[in-house]
Amino acid sequence: MRGVRRWTALITTAAATLAAGLLVLAPTAAFAAEGCTVDYKAPSQWPGGFTANVTVTNLGAPVDGWTLAWTFPSGQRVTQAWNAVVTMSGAQVTAKNVGYNGAIATNASVSFGFNGSWSGTNTDPTAFTLNGVLCDGGVGGPTTPPTTTPPPGGGPDPMATVAAMQPGWNLGNSLDSVGADETAWGNPRVTQALIQNVKAQGYKSIRVPVTWDGHQGAGPGYAIEAAYLTRVQEVVNWALAADLYVVLNIHHDSWIWIADMQANHATVLARYNAIWTALAQRFQNTSPRLLFESVNEPQFNNVDDATAYGLLNELNTSFHRIVRASGGANATRILVLPTLHTNADQGRLDALNATIGALDDPYLAATVHYYGFWPFSVNVAGYTRFNAEVQQDLVGTFDRVHNAFVSRGVPVLIGEYGLLGFDAHTGTIEQGEKLKFFEFAGHYARQRNVTLQLWDNGQHFGRTSFQWSDPELFAMLKASWTVRSGTASSDQVFAERASAVTDKTLTLNLNGTAFRGLRQGTTSLVQGTDYTVSGDQLTIKAATLRRLLGSNPAYGVRANLHAEFSQGAPWRISVVSFDTPLVQNATGTTASFAVPTQFRGDQLATMEAKYADGSNAGPHDWTSFKEFSRAFQPDYAAGAIRLTPDFFAAVADGRAVTLTFHFWSGRTVAYHVTESGGNVTGSTT
Template identity: 60%
Template sequence: MTRLHSTLAPLRRRVGLVAGAVAAFLAAATFLMAVNANAAAGCQVVYTNASQWGGGFVANVSVTNLGDPINGWNLRWTFPSGQQVTNAWNATISPSSGTVTATNMSYNAAIATNGKAEFGFQGTWSGSNTIPTSFTLNGTTCTGTINPSSPRPSSPGPSSPGPSTSSSQPPSQNPRAVVAAMQPGWNLGNTFDATGQGETSWGNPAVTTQLLDAVKANGFKSIRIPGTWMQYQGAAPNYTIDATHLARYKQVVDQALARDLYVMINVHHDSWQWINQMPTNPTGVLQRFNATWTQLASTFRDSSQKLLFESNNEPQFANGSGDAQYIDLNNQLNASFRNIVRASGGNNATRILVLPTLNTDNAQAKVDGLASAMSSYNDPNLVATFHYYGYWPFSVNIAGGYRFDATVQSDLTGAFDRLYNAFIARGIPVILGEYGLLGFDRSTGTIEQGEKLKYFEFFGYHARTRGITTMLWDNGQHLNRTAFTWSDNELINQIKSSWTTRSANASSDQVYVSRTNAITAKTLTLNLNGLSFTGLYQGSTALAQGTDYTVSGTTLTLTQSAVTRLVGSRAYGINATLQARFSAGVPWRIDVISFDPPVLTSSSGTTSAYTIPTQFRGDQLATMEAKYSDGSFAGPQNWTSFKEFDYTFTPNYTANTITLKPEFFAEVNDARPVTLTFHFWSGTQVTYTVTKSGSSVTGTA
């Protein structure tokens, strides 16, 4: 990933799922229709499905006014296949399905005779995506002719050129349609962005065409290929990039383009290696930045228009006066980047360019800073970008943020809404260039599986409804780059499902049953997300509603008799796995688990290697608190008692231990006993006391 801590200690996991291909196709149709009105009226509509994929599509609509000039318009049509609009540009469309009306914006209300109004939208479909066959403009049916009972205006006829729309700026490629067609995207992380020498210096294998084939076969439409350039550059003032390395980078870009993937390239870890010194060395940094992009622009000048350039990854600055200055510096870099690329000619004159917010953050001031700068460029071929790794306490499992709750949801919707309102609602598309969870840097198990899946379902849904194209950050921990399998089948299945539909889930993916106490019925709350519950299964066998379970509203109850059967001999751990199935999306897995309260044993060790012998007895660790005897918080990040999972502590269920890491003891006071409270997913809490004396540690249960 592109966070500093992850680049210094990148983790790569390579196991997973072989996924099937997702086809994409283009469909277009033109419809000519006409009018019957007292005044000279007539219109022509061209409705084009610019791109289409499983469950989603982008449509462009062009309306030509053949009659008298109009000021204020609405275009109405009926979707023949139940399509639904998720977002639109250059018009407002309501309602979202059925018979819809597109209404002009303030800036495109007037259409002269033979003039055009153009707008577009992103939508969803199921079953088929039949193109509409009838349109009315301001109540008049469009047939491509003028009402024969009305005199033809003296202005040029339909075949004559309309008002000029030329500009000194390059013509638009329709970046909204391009960005929509890029959904979904994937990052080739920890490869060409590595700060070492060579694409394998951070442990990933060299890129192969087979890997690119696998990325496409898994349904991805675009690939971001980050590039770090500093270690390959010569001295000032030219900062010449090593020709062999640049040629290899271009080879991989070309291979991806040859597979009909959209590709995005950038200047990556240079952002924190030398670009961040711009506040104290503005001339030197700008000179090197310009030299870098001059060479990249020249190298890719004639590459396919499916190649996008991204100015700078996670732009950041040090030793300056703060965000106001840093926003201005980021805008300077973006403007210089744009000017260099445009001046290089060739396909770069109209190439889509991607501009980041400061830190690629979603804070309102940073979003507004980029939006203001972009409005001044008068360049239609620009795209905004940001990154999102979730609400931080949840993303790394700290401060008790181990559940996918309303706070996590609010943080996500707030971020997406800010980008939508600042850019998409104004006709500027947005690419979420990286997403994931920060805890993935150490282990994808930092966040409990069910909570993780609920997060990615919600994430995918809101990105889709907001029209934001997403690019999964993968530094090797998700897709195995030689076996082409996925490390977490459930995760990638949930991500893929979210591209086109919602999935339902439940309050937990675990049902804990005490091994020693009497067995009782167990309940879960269903989060239906607009879907309907269709059944509960164990493998391919349907459980009997009324006998094995009941559903009342959103409460799913496993009966006492069913729980008794499912736990069987009640061995510790998972005794049975169920699937709750719904009218759409992926099923929700429910593990039925027998447990007893975990038992921790006294031990001794050192600050560099300290483990607590633990009999988990079927339970799983959720989080850990650390406090001194006076109630003050112990250990790192002492603004909270709840420590960071995998950073300060980690369970090992195979070895039957809980490890307290050196990072924890580095910020624990000598000779002050620390009370640890371990919270388990069953609801059990177990306390344990550790005392540090120099490098020695003793612990008592």
């Protein structure tokens, strides 16, 4: 990640996984089962094949993530599954939840099915375990998650170490800054107090990105500036003293000079090796809680993927050789290897798997980055909500890294995660939709046994205030480390001033929790009087809304309610007074044009741009919906919607463009702009 980033079916069948013979271990966070029953039925059978349905009822405490295991008594095989990921090892079967059915409340049930094959007899299995607990109808104490066997050599257990690093945090835009020193990108110097406060927030690991380019001497030695190396060591030692795990890497050098490796092979490799030789020597006997990451977001100019994979393999192999040869604690220090671009596409994962297999070293971990489904992450193409497609992108990514590495005993660090829109404006993604993303990311990371390290370039946790810029986001993040939180279809209800107030209904996303009530501040609202709940439908009564809004309410948020659930963070619901926004005629230039806007309590969700013939106008012309902040941005304080120079650079001179502003209330407003010779005219008609 950089200060300004350079852009570069939930129903699962398990045939490929079955063919690989992989056994999926239950995630450590899921071991909350205390008792259960299983109803196994095979209603359809034919020569050589059958269909089975399995219903699991949880009798104990709520389960967040489940794994059901059994042994087939007659050698049957599972060939296809739905509503679960099913794998086999011999006659042993493991069925694991998919993304949407991982939570089982007390006395609740979940079902899945599969097709299988048999020969001879097809005897039903009778003994099942849920997260290690025998499903015999009794209720006992919670079980303990299984432990892995530490690798030989007396070093740290990589799987246990990476699991203990959850959650993690990035010290972004400091030592990785490109410039004179660590303040070049606007953050203050790192202090020991900052590190201690990160630890106090509950973080277990800190990733320390470092850019070495401006602090490395000339060839042939390419020596690291002594004072800079000492400064890096000081920050690392502060983190270790705070009992944090630490990841130290080579960061923006990846695109500054390492990317030229194909054209400048000898120099790049010499510089790279010089850095790791110096780091290996300096940290030779440092605590094993320090991990080395070979390079951040590796990329190579003007090469195809096959060539890039070879170049990255060469770097990773050289890194491994240098560190291991330095001895001391480095002989068994956990080394973190990235995929190309730290991307989780299958080809990238396969290439890194080949490198890890060839190195044959038990003290390795893999790393990728995840910034969400791109259209949602930057708010383009109309992806304003955390919908099923956005969620499935996350599920698919985490599933792939789990299957590629974790299931084979190689731990995974999601070394950076977040939303790309944060780079431009933390309001690019609507608050509630943002919270849903982070809630689900934390949950599913636990399901797939991967460790998350939040990217923070200073926009989240204050470097001197030690306060969160978005406390609501941090509350959701913190809850996601251990449990799921309930959410709702929206975090806003809009009441139009020009119309009579009516009941407002939201759909609750319980996520395995139970709804406990609705409150305003410390005052609990009365169910049946102030609101009703029917299944997953929460309805706030019109009389309650009128009371909260008051007579002749001003525009904007008039009250905040909070839905409380049996666990996790509460869900805020803002009661908003609004009328349809009004826009006005304007003139300006492509360098500075703004649409005068009376928002009247509403908020802008996205903007469409089309020419008169219906074709798409502006950047990203494959979609009519433009990118938030990059093409347009609301300025609520100034009462304007600003159109950027980037937007007009992609608009044909002299052609009228119809803009449609979409607001979160559901209202739309049309506007027309024409650019001619750098001058812009905007009108409502």
